Structure formats: C-alpha cells, structure tokens
Amino acid sequence: MKVVFLGDVMPGGVLPYIDSFPIDKDVMAILSDSDLRIATLECAIGDNLTFDPEKMSGRGNIIYSPTDSADLICKMNLNVVSLANNHIFDLGLEGFESTLAFLRKNNILFTGAGRNISEATKPVIIEKGDVKIAIIAACSYDYSQVAYVPIASENGYGVASLDEKRICSQISDLKRECDYVVVLPHWGIEYSYYPLKESVKMAKKMINSGADLIVGSHTHLRQPTVAYKDKSIFFSLGNGLFPDFFVNAPRPIWYPDKTKVDVWKIPCTRDYPFPVLSPLRRVWKTESRIGLILTSEINKQSIKNKYKLLFLTEDNYLTLLNRRFIGLKLYLLGKFSLSPFYDEGNLIKFVKRGLRKIKRMIFK
Numbered sequence: 001m002k003v004v005f006l007g008d009v010m011p012g013g014v015l016p017y018i019d020s021f022p023i024d025k026d027v028m029a030i031l032s033d034s035d036l037r038i039a040t041l042e043c044a045i046g047d048n049l050t051f052d053p054e055k056m057s058g059r060g061n062i063i064y065s066p067t068d069s070a071d072l073i074c075k076m077n078l079n080v081v082s083l084a085n086n087h088i089f090d091l092g093l094e095g096f097e098s099t100l101a102f103l104r105k106n107n108i109l110f111t112g113a114g115r116n117i118s119e120a121t122k123p124v125i126i127e128k129g130d131v132k133i134a135i136i137a138a139c140s141y142d143y144s145q146v147a148y149v150p151i152a153s154e155n156g157y158g159v160a161s162l163d164e165k166r167i168c169s170q171i172s173d174l175k176r177e178c179d180y181v182v183v184l185p186h187w188g189i190e191y192s193y194y195p196l197k198e199s200v201k202m203a204k205k206m207i208n209s210g211a212d213l214i215v216g217s218h219t220h221l222r223q224p225t226v227a228y229k230d231k232s233i234f235f236s237l238g239n240g241l242f243p244d245f246f247v248n249a250p251r252p253i254w255y256p257d258k259t260k261v262d263v264w265k266i267p268c269t270r271d272y273p274f275p276v277l278s279p280l281r282r283v284w285k286t287e288s289r290i291g292l293i294l295t296s297e298i299n300k301q302s303i304k305n306k307y308k309l310l311f312l313t314e315d316n317y318l319t320l321l322n323r324r325f326i327g328l329k330l331y332l333l334g335k336f337s338l339s340p341f342y343d344e345g346n347l348i349k350f351v352k353r354g355l356r357k358i359k360r361m362i363f364k
Contacts, residue, residue, distance in 0.1 A: 001128045004031055005294040006039035006240030007217050008085075011072035012065030013245030014281070014316055016255065017263050023076065023241065024319035027310065030293055031077055036126060038135065039240050040186065040217040041081040041110075044091040045070045046098035051252055052090050058274065059148035062252030063087040063245075064095065067102060074106050076241070080124050082137035082184040084112025084159045085218065086146035093157055112137030112184065113152065113159045120152035120160040123174060131300055134174040137184035138162040145189060145196075146218065162187055164202050168209040175210030180298060183211045186218045188236060191288070195223055195235040203233045213296060213303055220288045225307075232305050238291030243316040244283045250275035284312065290321065 015022055031037055044064040051062050064087070073081070081103065089096055096113065103110050114120035124135040139159040141151050150158035160167075162185055174181045183206055187199050195203075195216075203214050207228050214233045216223070222238035246266060248254035251274050256263055268281045289312040297304045309321035 001036065001126075001131055001133070001298045002034040003036040003038060003133075003296045003298060004034040005215050005234075005237060005296065006037070006078075007237030007291050008042040008220065008242050009039040009073060009076075009078070009081075009240045010041075010043040010063060010065060010087075010242045010245075012043065012069045012253070012255070013243035014263075015072065015243050016066065016069045017258055018316060020317075021075075022072070022243070022317055024317065026320050027293065027318055028076075030295065030308070034295065035128065036080065037076065037078045038080045038182075038184070038215075039073075039076075039078055039082070040085055040137075040184065041073070041078075041083060041099075042085045042087050042217070042242070044088055044095035044099050045102045046091045046095040049091040049095045049098065052092050054148045055090055056250065056252070058250070060086065060090075060146075061247075061272075061274075062090045064091050064253060066255060067098075070102055072241075073108070078108055080109045080111070080126075080135060082112045082186070082217070083110050084120075084137035084139040084162075084184065085186045086139060086149040086159075088113050088159065089150050089157070096157065111135060111160075112139065112186075113157075115152075115157045117152045117154055117160070120158065121166075121170060123170075125178070131180070131298060132178045133180045133182060133298065134178040135182045135184065136160070136167070136170060136174070137186070138167050139186040140188075140218075145187060159186075162202075164205060168205055171206055171209040171211050179300065180212040180303065181210055182213045182215065185214065185216050187216055188219045188223065190219055191221055192219055193221055193223060199235065203235070204228050207231045207233070213305070215294065220284075222290055222292055222309075232303070234292070234294060237294060238310075239284070239288060239312065240291055240293070240310070241312075241318050242284075243312065244281060246279060247276050247282050248279050249277060254279060283314075289313075293320075 109124045111124045126133045140162045152158035216236045219236040223235035246254040266281045291310040292307045294307045311321040
C-alpha cells in the first residue's frame with residue numbers, strides 16, 4: 001500500500017479568487033500514484049455560519065472554507081483527514097456538523113474530533129490485502145501551543161486530546177488488532193523550526209506503546225524528521241495546501257464580495273496583527289511556504305518513507321521545490337542541522353551526510 005501524507009490543508013483563502021487550478025501536475029501525480037491520501041483539514045467548512053465566540057473574544061483566530069471552495073480537497077482525492085486541530089470548531093458545533101456532512105457526502109474518512117470523546121477518538125481502519133492500518137489523530141490542549149480549542153468529553157464536543165496516558169493506551173489497544181498504527185498529532189509552537197522537548201518525549205512514548213509512524217502538523221514550518229527504534233517521527237510536515245487569505249476586524253478569515261471589492265488592492269501583511277483594524281491580505285512568509293509531501297510504502301514487513309519538498313509560490317500555486325530553489329534547499333539544510341539533537345544519532349555522521357547531500361546538489 002502506498003500512502004501519501006500532507007500537512008495542514010485549508011482549501012479557501014485567496015483560492016476562490018484565482019481562476020486557475022492551484023496545484024502543479026507533479027504534485028498531483030504524487031497524489032494520484034497512491035492508494036491513500038491523508039492530510040490535516042485545518043479549517044471548518046460552511047457558509048454563513050456564526051463564528052466561535054471564544055475565538056472572536058481574542059482567544060484565537062477564525063479559519064474556515066466556504067463549501068464551494070472545499071471541493072478542492074475532493075479534486076486532490078483526499079481519502080482521510082485529521083480533524084484534530086485548533087480550527088475545526090471555528091464555526092461552532094453547527095460548522096462542525098457542516099464539515100462532517102461535506103466529508104460524508106464525498107466519502108472522505110475522518111478522525112480526531114467529534115460530538116463526544118467516543119466519536120473524537122474513533123480510529124480510521126484501513127485494510128488492503130493482508131495489511132491492516134489504524135489511523136488516529138489528537139490535538140494539543142496546551143493554550144501556549146494552540147490557544148483555545150474545545151476538548152471532547154463524555155457529553156461534550158471537541159477534539160481528541162493529546163493526553164499522553166490516553167493516547168498511549170489507545171495505541172497499545174489498536175496495536176493488538178492492527179499491523180500498523182499511524183498517529184497524527186497536532187502540536188508544537190507555531191512558526192518554530194524545532195519540536196518541544198515534551199513533544200520529543202511523547203513521540204518516543206507513543207512508539208514504545210506500539211506506534212509505527214508519527215506525522216505531525218500545526219507549526220506551519222517543516223520540523224525535523226528523526227528515527228527512533230527504526231520508526232520515523234515527522235514532527236511537522238509544515239503546510240500542505242494552505243494559501244494566503246484575507247482577514248477583517250478583529251481577525252477572522254474574510255471572503256470579500258469580488259463583485260464589489262478589488263481583492264488584489266487590499267493591503268498585504270506578512271505578520272498577523274491582533275486586533276485587525278481594517279481589511280488585510282495575510283501573506284505567508286517564505287519559510288511557511290515550504291512543506292513536505294510524504295510517501296510511505298507499507299507492506300506486511302515494513303514501512304519505507306520518502307518525501308519531497310513542496311513550495312507555495314507567491315501566486316498561491318503549489319509545486320515541488322526543484323533545482324531553481326537550490327538556495328532554499330541549502331537554507332533548509334542549515335535550519336535543520338540540529339535534527340540529531342532530538343535523536344540518539346551521531347552528530348558527526350549527520351554532518352558528513354549533510355555535506356555529501358550539498359555536494360550532490362551542487363555538482364549534480
């Protein structure tokens with residue numbers, strides 16, 4: 001089974017105002033040449049719904065996609081999405097129900113959030129041939145990481161919490177009935193290149209409990225990839241398809257009427273002010289326009305992972321990062337040169353390997 005993973009996906013933003021299809025054929029080819037496509041859906045889907053009052057009071061920002069724009073995730077052929085993130089309830093419970101209705105209508109499986117803890121923690125089980133895979137997702141509930149997010153309880157809606165004891169117990173239970181357990185945690189500090197120490201410790205405990213692959217999201221930056229007990233930990237894939245977007249006071253995402261507003265004349269910002277005093281087009285900084293697309297080849301014996309870098313152009317066109325961006329590649333290698341610090345690996349060996357990669361890129 002060939003499984004492709006993307007990071008955070010939000011199919012709205014400026015995309016409804018762009019006529020062309022926003023994904024390069026090479027990226028689409030990777031998606032098409034797979035049996036399963038998985039991403040974090042980091043937005044609610046709905047039209048003309050009430051914004052979450054907690055977020056509007058200043059405890060976070062509102063991110064959602066209109067239903068028409070959300071059709072893009074169908075064109076990407078996503079099969080499974082994680083809903084365990086800090087934006088899935090930005091349109092309240094009604095928006096969550098609208099999101100589920102859209103996913104069910106388009107036969108897209110989901111995990112990580114629900115109307116109660118039982119629904120939120122329900123895994124997606126995939127079987128192909130003699131291989132059985134469990135996919136679970138969970139979101140940090142640390143305010144310093146994700147700001148406000150409702151946590152599912154026995155009688156209350158919310159996301160599956162990234163509680164170490166709970167998730168390790170769930171992993172152990174699933175491992176007894178499945179060949180592989182894949183965990184999709186939404187964690188860490190936004191715009192940080194490195195995982196938190198507690199995330200590193202938790203990732204190792206999850207693998208000790210039976211997890212076979214950990215694929216993180218939330219930070220909007222690509223974070224290090226390490227191996228632990230021959231299992232891969234991708235602390236964050238960065239953004240998958242998350243375009244620039246418009247915001248209005250105090251800071252919710254905004255979809256202006258293009259028959260009344262020249263949207264491309266709206267002032268741009270690469271920061272994220274709060275409160276927003278007048279309409280802005282929020283444009284990602286270069287480092288947040290780079291992510292990973294991960295391909296995992298899974299059989300009864302092993303999981304083999306390989307990945308390529310994604311790049312979202314200033315025109316909001318998702319493409320592969322190719323040789324034209326060799327400078328960015330070298331920049332990224334430098335940014336992640338401390339990756340072994342989070343693993344048991346040998347730093348000297350890593351540096352030599354990095355130098356060989358640079359040599360191959362320069363003299364290829």
